[in-house]
Amino acid sequence: MNTRVVEIRNPATGAVTGTCQGPTPAGSCPYAGRDGVVPCAGRLVGPAEGDPRCWPVWVPPGCRQCRITFNDQAVACLRAAERYRDQWDAGLHRERERVRALAARKDPRFRGMSDRQLQVTALWRWRLSGPAQGLRHAEQKQRDWGRMYLALAEQQRAATPPVVVGGAA
Structure with missing residues (x-):
């Protein structure tokens, strides 16, 4: 508890x-x-x-x-989505460093590319990878769940009867 x-x-x-x-x-x-x-x-x-x-x-x-758990569940889902996004960004950073290292070793696939072209290439390579797609899917799923819990909390709040002070209507 x-x-x-x-x-x-x-x-x-x-x-x-x-x-x-x-x-x-x-x-x-x-x-x-x-x-x-x-x-x-x-x-x-x-x-x-x-x-x-x-x-x-x-x-x-x-x-x-x-x-009372809908608000807490929404926050937990949105935090999980942020963690998945951070993992995705870290993976992109690793792929950029990997592509730059290959270019520095004169890999023929990256020869003659500018730094901007290397960044775009790394982005595309990362986006199409299985781990990146899995992280993106997990992030989206958590965001969708978070939105659902927020909608439930809003619906619940809208259904709350007004408090009448003193019990008089």
């Missing part, structure tokens, strides 16, 4: 009615009932210090999953 404090609020008043530590690392609620329904179902949830533009979010009655 994480160490973050998640506040559970009454949807009518916005008053804090309880807290929990959030989902397990696997994303499941450790306090879910036998039927799988989370104890915060029908209430508002959010981190204690959450940005008021994003939190709290509504957990529909009968919900069986923790709803």
Whole structure:
């Protein structure tokens, strides 16, 4: 479990009615009932210090999953995409150095090429390689997943009923 404090609020008043530590690392609620329904179902949830533009979010009655993980999952996916992009850039750098070294050793394939032509050649060689295509695909997949989780978080936030102070409508 994480160490973050998640506040559970009454949807009518916005008053804090309880807290929990959030989902397990696997994303499941450790306090879910036998039927799988989370104890915060029908209430508002959010981190204690959450940005008021994003939190709290509504957990529909009968919900069986923790709803605070979409933002975290989006961030994790975007970070993974950045790591794949960094690996792709490192691979391109290695290929550029390799092509320059071959040109310096008078390899006939690169003889007479300018530095710019060597860079373009290295870029094309790297782009068409299997590792580069795999990294590009993995990066795109993580970005797509990140966008999906952000869309889910936005949809969840839009579905949150307004908090009525004092319980009056």
